[in-house]
Amino acid sequence: MANGATTTTTTAAVATPSLLMRPVAWIPEARRRQLGIALLIIAAVIFPFYIDSNDADVDSMANAAAYATLALGLNIVVGFAGLLDLGYAAFFAIGAYTYGVLTAYQLQPPWNSFWEVFHTLGLAAPVPADIGDGMVVHFTLSFWLALPLAGGLAAFFGILFGFPTLRLRGDYLAIVTLGFGEIVPIVVRNWSDLTNGAAGLNGVAAPQLFGWSFGVNSVPYYYVAIIMVAFGIFFSIRLRDSRIGRAWMAIRDDEIAAGAMGVDRTKFKLLAFAIGAAFGGMTGVFYVAKLQTATPEMFGFPVSVMILVMVVFGGIGSVWGVVLGAFILQLLQSWWLQDLTQWTQAFGKLVGSNVLAHADFVQSIELIFGLILVFMMLFRRQGLIPAVRAQKALSFDQQHAEVRRGGFSDLKLQGLGGDVRTGAAALEIKGVTVRFGGLTALNKVDITVPTGSVVAVIGPNGSGKSTLFNAITGLVEAEEGSIRFHGEELIGLAPHEILQKGVARTFQNLRLFINMSVLDNALVSQHSRLKTGVFRAIFRPPSTRAEEKGAREWAMEVFAIFGNRLVPRVEQLVTGLSYANRRRIEIARALASRPRILLLDEPTAGMNPAETLELAEQIKSLNDLGLTVLLIEHKLDVVTRLADTVYVLDHGDVIAAGKPDEVRKDEEVLRAYLGRNAQAAAAGVT
Amino acid sequence: MTYTDLMVQQTINGLSLGAMYSLLALGFTLVYGILELINFSHFNVFMIGSFVAMWTLQLFGLSGQDVILTGLPLAGVLLVAFVVTMGFCGGLGVVIERVTLRPLRGLSGPAAMITSIGVSYILFNLVLLTVGADSKNFPNPLPTIRYNIGGAVLDVRVILIWIVAFLLMLGLYFFVQRSRMGKAMRATAQDAEAARMMGVEVDKVIMMAFFLGSALAGAGGLIFGLYYNFTSFIIGFTAGLRAFTAAVLGGIGNVPGAMVGGVLIGLIEAMGGQFIATEWTDVIIFSILVLVLVFKPSGLFGRVAPTKS
Numbered sequence: 001m002a003n004g005a006t007t008t009t010t011t012a013a014v015a016t017p018s019l020l021m022r023p024v025a026w027i028p029e030a031r032r033r034q035l036g037i038a039l040l041i042i043a044a045v046i047f048p049f050y051i052d053s054n055d056a057d058v059d060s061m062a063n064a065a066a067y068a069t070l071a072l073g074l075n076i077v078v079g080f081a082g083l084l085d086l087g088y089a090a091f092f093a094i095g096a097y098t099y100g101v102l103t104a105y106q107l108q109p110p111w112n113s114f115w116e117v118f119h120t121l122g123l124a125a126p127v128p129a130d131i132g133d134g135m136v137v138h139f140t141l142s143f144w145l146a147l148p149l150a151g152g153l154a155a156f157f158g159i160l161f162g163f164p165t166l167r168l169r170g171d172y173l174a175i176v177t178l179g180f181g182e183i184v185p186i187v188v189r190n191w192s193d194l195t196n197g198a199a200g201l202n203g204v205a206a207p208q209l210f211g212w213s214f215g216v217n218s219v220p221y222y223y224v225a226i227i228m229v230a231f232g233i234f235f236s237i238r239l240r241d242s243r244i245g246r247a248w249m250a251i252r253d254d255e256i257a258a259g260a261m262g263v264d265r266t267k268f269k270l271l272a273f274a275i276g277a278a279f280g281g282m283t284g285v286f287y288v289a290k291l292q293t294a295t296p297e298m299f300g301f302p303v304s305v306m307i308l309v310m311v312v313f314g315g316i317g318s319v320w321g322v323v324l325g326a327f328i329l330q331l332l333q334s335w336w337l338q339d340l341t342q343w344t345q346a347f348g349k350l351v352g353s354n355v356l357a358h359a360d361f362v363q364s365i366e367l368i369f370g371l372i373l374v375f376m377m378l379f380r381r382q383g384l385i386p387a388v389r390a391q392k393a394l395s396f397d398q399q400h401a402e403v404r405r406g407g408f409s410d411l412k413l414q415g416l417g418g419d420v421r422t423g424a425a426a427l428e429i430k431g432v433t434v435r436f437g438g439l440t441a442l443n444k445v446d447i448t449v450p451t452g453s454v455v456a457v458i459g460p461n462g463s464g465k466s467t468l469f470n471a472i473t474g475l476v477e478a479e480e481g482s483i484r485f486h487g488e489e490l491i492g493l494a495p496h497e498i499l500q501k502g503v504a505r506t507f508q509n510l511r512l513f514i515n516m517s518v519l520d521n522a523l524v525s526q527h528s529r530l531k532t533g534v535f536r537a538i539f540r541p542p543s544t545r546a547e548e549k550g551a552r553e554w555a556m557e558v559f560a561i562f563g564n565r566l567v568p569r570v571e572q573l574v575t576g577l578s579y580a581n582r583r584r585i586e587i588a589r590a591l592a593s594r595p596r597i598l599l600l601d602e603p604t605a606g607m608n609p610a611e612t613l614e615l616a617e618q619i620k621s622l623n624d625l626g627l628t629v630l631l632i633e634h635k636l637d638v639v640t641r642l643a644d645t646v647y648v649l650d651h652g653d654v655i656a657a658g659k660p661d662e663v664r665k666d667e668e669v670l671r672a673y674l675g676r677n678a679q680a681a682a683a684g685v686t
Numbered sequence: 687m688t689y690t691d692l693m694v695q696q697t698i699n700g701l702s703l704g705a706m707y708s709l710l711a712l713g714f715t716l717v718y719g720i721l722e723l724i725n726f727s728h729f730n731v732f733m734i735g736s737f738v739a740m741w742t743l744q745l746f747g748l749s750g751q752d753v754i755l756t757g758l759p760l761a762g763v764l765l766v767a768f769v770v771t772m773g774f775c776g777g778l779g780v781v782i783e784r785v786t787l788r789p790l791r792g793l794s795g796p797a798a799m800i801t802s803i804g805v806s807y808i809l810f811n812l813v814l815l816t817v818g819a820d821s822k823n824f825p826n827p828l829p830t831i832r833y834n835i836g837g838a839v840l841d842v843r844v845i846l847i848w849i850v851a852f853l854l855m856l857g858l859y860f861f862v863q864r865s866r867m868g869k870a871m872r873a874t875a876q877d878a879e880a881a882r883m884m885g886v887e888v889d890k891v892i893m894m895a896f897f898l899g900s901a902l903a904g905a906g907g908l909i910f911g912l913y914y915n916f917t918s919f920i921i922g923f924t925a926g927l928r929a930f931t932a933a934v935l936g937g938i939g940n941v942p943g944a945m946v947g948g949v950l951i952g953l954i955e956a957m958g959g960q961f962i963a964t965e966w967t968d969v970i971i972f973s974i975l976v977l978v979l980v981f982k983p984s985g986l987f988g989r990v991a992p993t994k995s
Contacts, residue, residue, distance in 0.1 A: 082795075084796045084799070086803075164980045165976075165979070165980055168979060168980070168983065170795070170796060171722070171723075171724050171796075171799060172979050172983055174724070174796065174799060175724065175930075175934070175975065175979060176975075176976050176979050176980065179972045179973075179975045179976040179979075180976065182927075182968070182972050183969055183972050183973065183976075186965075186968050186969050186972075187969065189965075190965050190966065190969075305803060305807070308800070308803075312800060363815060364811065364815060366807055366810075366811045367807065367808060367811035367812065367815065369804075369807055370803075370804045370805065370806070370807025370808035370809075370810075370811060371804070371808060372804070373800055373801060373803060373804025373807065374786055374801055374804035374805060374808065377790065377797050377798075377800055377801040377804065378786065378789055378790070378801070381797060
């Protein structure tokens with residue numbers, strides 16, 4: 001199309017298939033994924049039969065599938081939510097020992113009538129005591145019941161560990177989780193009465209299905225493991241692509257922005273921890289049932305590291321990646337290193353080399369883990385299968401955008417603003433004081449933002465403007481004063497609660513969710529307006545699908561404010577966009593949360609004069625729709641054009657307030673911006 | 687032994703352990719202060735230092751406690767052992783930094799920490815695969831002279847350990863506080879960007895921090911061997927946990943804090959082992975770690991926890 005025409009339809013650019021994909025390029029893309037999964041399922045189901053049902057090999061695959069489930073669980077914690085957990089094996093241990101203790105012969109309280117209830121429920125049985133007379137209790141918890149039970153117990157411990165510690169940042173959280181990860185096996189080892197200590201539990205019951213016990217045959221365990229990992233993959237993908245997954249990734253990318261966009265960080269961090277722990281607990285039950293024993297050594301720091309290596313190797317945050325990573329590393333241990341050892345030893349004997357004839361590569365698995373960690377971090381941080389998909393290039397027309405003056409009058413944007421200038425105050429800031437140590441950033445500041453108006457705050461650098469926004473949105477706590485929004489007090493509320501009340505902001509230095517797409521950024525800010533929880537995220541009932549569809553449509557409407565700049569780029573990662581576009585996304589993201597007041601912190605920074613005026617007029621159009629605006633700006637032409645009232649801050653004090661023209665001539669303001677000499681000179685000239 | 691005797695004995699033990707943990711914690715905290723990196727490989731450098739010291743002493747013909755030296759030969763042998771061990775470990779630390787950590791500098795997130803876990807694993811397993819899992823007899827040329835304090839015993843090597851550790855810590859403290867490079871290090875720890883703008887070669891400062899820290903770890907390894915008369919591939923992990931807790935307890939990034947923390951943890955380990963039970967010592971130490979991080983992340987002396995997330 002010729003220059004100037006802007007369009008809101010997106011023409012998908014045709015991508016030439018890469019070399020790897022050419023053989024299957026004839027299959028339509030939508031079908032490729034389904035076909036691949038179908039083939040995978042078939043291969044998994046018939047595996048025990050075409051491998052000559054060699055029990056050891058089937059057993060190895062079952063182990064690999066179990067570790068893949070663990071890797072999926074850790075992936076939720078580390079990959080989705082960005083919480084580095086170095087003690088994940090603790091949950092594995094909790095699940096394992098729950099099942100182990102409740103089915104082995106370890107706990108044997110004397111039998112009495114109290115246990116009758118459990119007997120009828122099938123959870124306990126009387127058996128003759130080893131020592132002395134009488135009967136003792138033998139717990140007979142069913143494997144199938146233990147799975148959710150242990151998962152729940154592990155989740156409970158996840159919340160217990162997480163509650164005091166999840167507010168710690170990155171490194172510190174990793175160390176604390178490492179601490180917990182070590183405390184659990186040590187407690188297990190020392191609490192011999194409960195766990196039989198270092199000798200380990202024995203006699204752990206095998207699972208039973210309709211009376212038939214699994215025994216020591218690997219094949220039924222293999223199928224259970226495959227089903228477990230399949231569920232794990234399904235749950236992970238569903239969670240990732242839902243409101244929950246977006247909230248996690250927002251927390252991972254920028255916690256502060258996530259809170260400012262309405263995500264309850266504490267709740268979602270605990271949720272990630274709990275779900276990850278549940279995966280670990282359930283896998284623990286399976287593992288111990290298969291091994292029919294449990295020892296503390298199976299759950300130490302090396303195991304936590306191994307699962308982390310699987311996640312890093314496969315791709316942090318990538319569901320299929322971590323499964324692949326787990327399978328490769330587990331089979332490396334079980335199959336390939338043994339084969340390599342045998343071949344090398346045979347070769348060594350052939351060649352007469354003593355060193356080679358006694359080589360043992362199986363021992364070197366931990367060395368390989370270390371090498372993998374270092375290599376992956378240095379050379380391929382995204383892992384085998386990166387979590388982020390490659391993006392298609394835009395066509396020329398999609399890239400081309402022209403400045404559009406005049407705001408937008410064609411968009412309705414229902415549900416945004418809608419407030420009428422009644423004269424009542426939308427935002428009432430009274431006597432707010434903020435101190436950082438000895439520095440008073442804001443000193444008894446009074447600002448009133450009438451409903452439906454545009455109020456600008458200006459002032460030299462360091463005058464406290466951004467601190468004011470931080471105080472309003474709950475990022476810093478005001479020591480004195482009150483901030484009322486439509487009558488409700490905001491001081492003391494958490495940032496996500498303030499967003500829910502209808503106060504949305506942008507950040508001066510941009511706090512976009514850099515590893516998420518443009519569209520996802522605008523979906524995160526709708527987090528508090530959507531209602532899908534974990535259950536609905538996984539099963540996607542029609543209500544959830546309608547909700548998601550509505551959220552996407554609303555986001556596209558908001559993007560349309562900016563012409564064709566953002567609309568063709570909605571699937572792209574925000575890192576690839578120009579600075580001005582990123583500023584626009586920051587605004588669009590705030591608007592998508594359907595606020596009643598929009599706090600803009602230097603929205604036109606970095607834009608050229610034409611783009612600046614374009615944005616100013618777009619803000620004016622928003623205000624005409626009924627959105628109250630509080631604006632920090634340096635460009636005085638924008639302020640004059642937009643603002644009904646201007647407040648001037650200097651060193652934390654409001655030194656002037658009034659209409660833009662009045663403020664421009666105010667002597668105090670001139671002194672603050674330009675200094676005494678300039679002010680005197682100006683006074684002399686005018 | 688009377689109760690007082692036990693207390694005195696365990697205080698002596700605790701201070702000896704504490705000397706070792708302080709040296710380890712110091713090296714660790716030096717790196718953290720500048721890079722805000724939890725360097726897991728530090729403690730296996732300590733383990734390697736112990737082996738290097740063992741081999742150096744064996745080169746002198748020393749073996750177990752068969753050969754005893756005194757006076758000048760003793761001083762000479764020990765001096766050489768310290769210099770070689772500290773030099774080697776310092777060099778190893780610099781290599782680790784240059785090869786595995788410098789490419790990742792500036793990356794936010796856990797990339798550098800994960801890499802240091804990988805390096806730690808590599809060092810640990812290389813030693814395990816080459817020398818085996820058994821404990822090695824550490825050559826100890828010190829004469830067994832014992833002093834009695836009431837019912838408690840004070841061995842001459844304990845005095846030596848105290849003196850050496852104290853001198854090293856004193857040396858480090860003066861270096862960091864008085865020398866030009868020390869000032870550069872402190873500046874970089876506060877604000878690397880600003881230091882760069884003031885003409886500080888940040889790359890060299892980081893290299894020096896790794897060199898010094900790893901050299902101290904090596905000295906700690908030699909002291910471990912002299913104290914326990916053995917060394918093995920696993921000592922990095924066990925001593926590492928304690929030294930790590932010591933660094934955190936004192937305030938991670940804080941040099942005097944690491945010294946105080948090391949002594950405290952040494953005393954806790956000795957007393958805990960005596961009056962509670964040795965199996966539970968690990969749990970106690972880990973619990974201290976968790977409690978400090980949860981309730982007072984800045985430790986006893988540290989500044990408020992740094993801004994990196």
